[in-house]
Amino acid sequence: MIDSHCHLADPVFAADLEAVVERARGAGLERALVILEAANTAEATQAATLETIWPEVRFTVGVHPHHAQDYANEPARAAGAVRSQLTSTPSMRAIGEIGLDYHYDYSTPAVQRAVFRTQVELAREVRLPIVVHTREAAEDTIAILKGYGKKCAGRVPLLYRRHGPRRRGPGSGFLHLRVRYRHVPQVD
Ligand SMILES: [Zn+2]
Numbered sequence: 043m044i045d046s047h048c049h050l051a052d053p054v055f056a057a058d059l060e061a062v063v064e065r066a067r068g069a070g071l072e073r074a075l076v077i078l079e080a081a082n083t084a085e086a087t088q089a090a091t092l093e094t095i096w097p098e099v100r101f102t103v104g105v106h107p108h109h110a111q112d113y114a115n116e117p118a119r120a121a122g123a124v125r126s127q128l129t130s131t132p133s134m135r136a137i138g139e140i141g142l143d144y145h146y147d148y149s150t151p152a153v154q155r156a157v158f159r160t161q162v163e164l165a166r167e168v169r170l171p172i173v174v175h176t177r178e179a180a181e182d183t184i185a186i187l188k189g190y191g192k193k194c195a196g197r198v199p200l201l202y203r204r205h206g207p208r209r210r211g212p213g214s215g216f217l218h219l220r221v222r223y224r225h226v227p228q229v230d
Pocket residue numbers: 047048049077139
């Protein structure tokens with residue numbers, strides 16, 4: 043069993059990280075994909091500790107839409123922050139979580155879209171999958187990804203995390219994306 047989206051580098055787990063990992067492994071979890079916020083040094087430090095405790099963990103890094111505002115003046119800096127962590131951490135396997143969240147008002151939608159785009163472009167360049175966070179923003183999320191055309195569908199596979207109750211219809215958090223996985227790099 044693999045957890046494809048968890049936040050074990052969150053400081054909330056700092057005090058008993060080893061015990062948390064032990065319980066997870068005891069429950070049958072063989073591996074985990076741990077999401078990191080780009081340029082968050084506390085998380086990066088804890089990620090390094092985590093790797094020594096549990097060498098099978100792998101990581102993703104991205105600027106979450108809640109933090110997009112930090113890059114409002116220059117959205118490309120978001121991709122720069124992600125890129126530097128990608129190169130400094132060999133066990134990075136994806137870019138994320140990235141996307142759009144219109145539920146909260148932490149960052150304006152325009153800034154969120156710009157920061158999302160710059161990271162999707164980075165993912166295409168380095169040919170890594172993306173982990174998408176989208177809440178109350180499904181249409182814009184899909185529109186941005188579709189904007190990259192077949193190259194996006196073919197080269198940027200999606201790990202999609204749905205937030206909110208499972209409802210269907212416009213405005214719900216439920217998304218169905220058809221994606222081709224032809225170019226997914228092997229994830230070990
Ligand atoms: Zn998450």
